[in-house]
Amino acid sequence: MGKRRLFATLRSRIVCYFAIVLLPLLIILSYAYSHFVQNESRETLSRISMTLEAGTQSVDTSIDAAKKACITLFYDNRVKRHLKPISLSSTEDRAAQVEIHSTINAMVAITDAITETMLLYMDDQYVFSDGLYSFEDYFNTLYSFADYDADYWRSLLDQRIILEMLPATHMTQKRVSTTQTVIPVVYTTSVSGRTVVAVITLSVDSMVATVRNNLSTQGMKLVILDKENRLVYEDFDTGLIRTNGMGGYERIQLDDAPYHVISTTSQQSGLQYYLAVPDSVIYAMSDDYLLFIVAALVMCLVAGGLAVYFSYKISRPIQRIYSSIGDKTGEEPKSLQDVSQRFSFFLSNYQEAKEEERSLRTSFVEMAVLRLLSGHDTHIQDLTRQLERECAFTDPVYQLCVVEVAFSQEQEAFRDTERINMQLNFRGDLAEYLSHTMPCLVLEERPNQYICLVNHSVEDEALYDIMAYLLKQMEENPAVQGMDICVGKGCALRELAREYELVVRCLNTQAPEQHYTIRWAEETQQPAAVAFTIKDEMQLLSTLRGNNKEKMYDLVRQMLAECARVSQEQEKLRIHDLFVTGMRYLAERDVTLPTHSLYRGLRADVELPGGIVAKRKLLNEFYHELTDVQSIGSESNLTASIVAYVEKHYSSDLYLERIAQELGLSVKYISKVFKEKTGRNLSDYINEVRIQHVKEMLMQTDMSIASISEAAGIYSRSTLIRLFRKYEGVTPSEYRELAHGQKS
DSSP: OOOOOOSSHHHHHHHHHHHHHHHHHHHHHHHHHHHHHHHHHHHHHHHHHHHHHHHHHHHHHHHHHHHHHHHHHOHHHHHHHTTTGGGGGOOHHHHHEEEEEEEHHHHHTTTTTTEEEEEEESSEEEESSSSSSEEEEEIIIEEEEESSSSSHHHHGGGGGGGEEEEOOOEEETTTTTTTEEEEEEEEEEETTTTTEEEEEEHHHHHHHHHHHOOOSSSOOOEEETTTTSSSEESSGGGGGOOOOOSBBBOOOEEEEEEEEEEEEEOOOTEEEEEEEEEEHHHHHHHHHHHHHHHHHHHHHHHHHHHHHIIIIIHHHHHHHHHHTTSTTTOOOOOOHHHHHHHHHHHHHHHHHHHHHHHHHHHHHHHHHHHHTTTTTOOOHHHHHHHHHHHHOOOOSSSEEEEEEEEEEEGGGOSSSSSGGGHHHHHEEEEEEETTSSSSSEEEEEEETTEEEEESSSSOOOOOHHHHHHHHHTTOOOOOOEEEEEEEOOOOOOGGHHHHHHHHHHHHSOOOSSEEEEEEEEEOSSSOOOGSSOHHHHHHHHHHHHOHHHHHHHHHHHHHHHHTTTTTTHHHHHHHHHHHHHHHHHHHTTTOOOOOGGGGGGSSOOOTTTTTTHHHHHHHHHHHHHHHHHGOOGGGGBBHHHHHHHHHHHTSSSOOHHHHHHHHTTTTHHHHHHHHHHSOOHHHHHHHHHHHHHHHHHHHHHHOHHHHHHHHOOOOOOOHHHHHHHHSSSSSSSHHHHHHHHHOO
16 A cells, blocks of 8 residues: 655645744744834834924914014004103093003914913003003012012113013912913013013913824823023923933833933923823834734634644545535545635536526516517416516506617628627617616517517606607617607506507507607507517417428418408518518527528518519418428538638628528527527627638738738728737737748
């Protein structure tokens, strides 16, 4: 017995893969964490430092505004004109000095970000503030400064012109019994030969609040010193601050927690700001990242455990499923790729089966509706449920219209295979156009005739308006020669067959006065036999499928007789319908008549020398040959006939309508049969044949690209380049260069 290879099974490979991946993952995560912590701490301190500087700049801006207010005060005419010693002021002067008080109040209001008070005096008798106060009362009774008494303020009257920011002090407002720390700013100047002193006090609490507002994180502690290192504000002992010799500060302990210290100094005011930032703020993101890494490691371990469990406990069912969808019983997968490939193949087949099932379900609904329109008994409740599930028909009113389209055949602008797109996609385009406004179902049961069924909650004219708008659009479309639309009034589902018969009869008995026509279906006195309905067509097809020759001949004679009583024109149209129905029967069998070209005279647009009598005789011969279809050999296979026709006529202006006309069928039927038998779209096959001949001419001749395009039946050089790139991945010129290069 041979030795078993260690990693020959899926189970052993899973364990190996996990072991190989886990160790590098641990190393990478550890390095990533340490690198992240360093970068994040630097970036966090940098962001906090920037916000601290932004806060100090805001404070400097407010201080600068306060200083300017002191200076500006003396340039105000309301102050200069009325500023006199009280002893020299008249009664009128004193009345006018009220403006000084209002100006001071206005200045305080402008600079109230950090400004606490503002006052003005020019002798030692009276002080101008928010009112007029005696000198002693103001500095002793109203306000008192811990470091500056009334004598200090009186001494400033002997000073020269200065602007100075004094050291911080405690100011008590005795009227409200509050004490706060302020920084006085003093400005002395001369007015009318007398020294005037203006004092504005800056609130340290407001300055601190301004700085803190820029710091989004709570828990930071602040110290402020002036330029002489005198204390202005403190949250912690300044004696703890020590430099580390590297341009920074040592970490400190506050409340048994570590803090980092950062600082900044104002260039304008000279104030020094020290901010203690807790480590919990700096490493907050790092903690989250660590939690993420731990969670990732735990998940890796759990995944590894599950992988081992999977490899030893669940691989057996996978092996059974793997072998059951393969060819060998008991076969064991060697890798996950084997399992993935086989399951992908299984799922692709399942999707194809699902798509086919959906297509069959849709086709079943369409066939059920067609049977209802043809007059067959249908279980209305079952059909209602099917329409609700497949088409979202949930309302009680069903409205029906029939659209007959005449497509252009010889428009120069529609040469080449692109001309077929409008006709092939018209049904889908029509369904999409209607579905934007209402639930709809579009059927194409006869050549270029589309049955549109929509659903409403009440009877209305929405469908008529929509189709009228579509008609106007089609009048400008060169691919359409004409369009005739007949719209029913709306009815219940069980009355749909009668409504359809009325619409078709109206469509066939009232010849349109112009190429583009829309009308309501109305009762007509014309015989019902004039309209060749779905009921007539299905009845004839059923007889042909049953190979009941006598019944088939009787049915054909009856249909012709009923129509002949109306007019020869109607009989000619009926012969055309019977010919098309017979050719559809052949298409169902994937068969074509060897002599099908002899029966072109049965078409309504072809006149025979013998007139209607000759058409009757030719129709009789056609149906006699049709009933012997079982004896036709494989050489009359319809798909083979299509292939032969394409190979023979690929260089001409070949399009699906011409092939369908040659074989006596509709574009829908030849496309459907070709797709079912070959798995390819007929239009794609035509392009492939042409491109193959283009390749041969590129390699074997020196013809120009334009000449080769025309010789292959592609009358647009741009179309050739587009198609060639689609199928070969290069342009014709590039292909020729590559081919010649390989030969040399």
